[in-house]
Amino acid sequence: MSLDDGGRSQASFDLPADPEMWTLARMGVSAIATGIDFGIDDIEDLRLAVSELCSTCAVGATGESRMVLECSWDKSAISVRCEVNAIGFDEGEEDDLSRRILAALTDEYEVGKLTDGARGGSFRKGREPAGH
Amino acid sequence: MAGLLEVTVEERAGVYVIHATGEVDISTAAELREQLDAAPADATRVVADLGGVSFLDSTGLGVLISTHKRLEEGAAGGLELVISARPVLKVLEVTGLLGLFTVHETLDAALAG
Numbered sequence: 001m002s003l004d005d006g007g008r009s010q011a012s013f014d015l016p017a018d019p020e021m022w023t024l025a026r027m028g029v030s031a032i033a034t035g036i037d038f039g040i041d042d043i044e045d046l047r048l049a050v051s052e053l054c055s056t057c058a059v060g061a062t063g064e065s066r067m068v069l070e071c072s073w074d075k076s077a078i079s080v081r082c083e084v085n086a087i088g089f090d091e092g093e094e095d096d097l098s099r100r101i102l103a104a105l106t107d108e109y110e111v112g113k114l115t116d117g118a119r120g121g122s123f124r125k126g127r128e129p130a131g132h
Numbered sequence: 133m134a135g136l137l138e139v140t141v142e143e144r145a146g147v148y149v150i151h152a153t154g155e156v157d158i159s160t161a162a163e164l165r166e167q168l169d170a171a172p173a174d175a176t177r178v179v180a181d182l183g184g185v186s187f188l189d190s191t192g193l194g195v196l197i198s199t200h201k202r203l204e205e206g207a208a209g210g211l212e213l214v215i216s217a218r219p220v221l222k223v224l225e226v227t228g229l230l231g232l233f234t235v236h237e238t239l240d241a242a243l244a245g
Contacts (some may be wrong), residue, residue: 019157051189095190095191
């Protein structure tokens, strides 16, 4: 964990791009959100958004693929960036439900092919105002 | 990372009930699919009791949708759900699929229906 130039905290996770690892990704981001006092609804939204981001970025992942999840945050928002390498990308396999969920639960998101054999995406989620 | 989801099946009052407890995600959804696929085509009612499920992702939702579509053509007329956790209900809401299913708050309510 570290601070970037803008005073935001940062952490990264380097994991096998294996769906069984999504649980760890959810736990990591949940822990960060808990640490900056995000509400329970925001944390649940983040857990789901992280899973969908991981699943969407890992479309076409192989047994050799690694996933790097980079998180940065301040008191008002968390940003998560995901990159998966060593993939055999097939656009047709992507799940429209994942995109619908990401669109609904985050302030902004993007997912796509980065280079040949790599795929990535990111989202930003701000804290829900109190009382929501 | 086994053990995130436990799925059991029983028949109660003529209703085929699949109980799921834990997290339904891309790594566990196949366990749920296996039990839902085993629901007899001639069952008059099929209920997925997700009362013990704390997390549902798009893969799990996809399993519920495909089962519902299969059962729509049979006597059950579709898959009924029991959902008590707010995050699980929210997945259905934000994808616009809440209206697809008959949703009950408790298994008792489902069985009484």
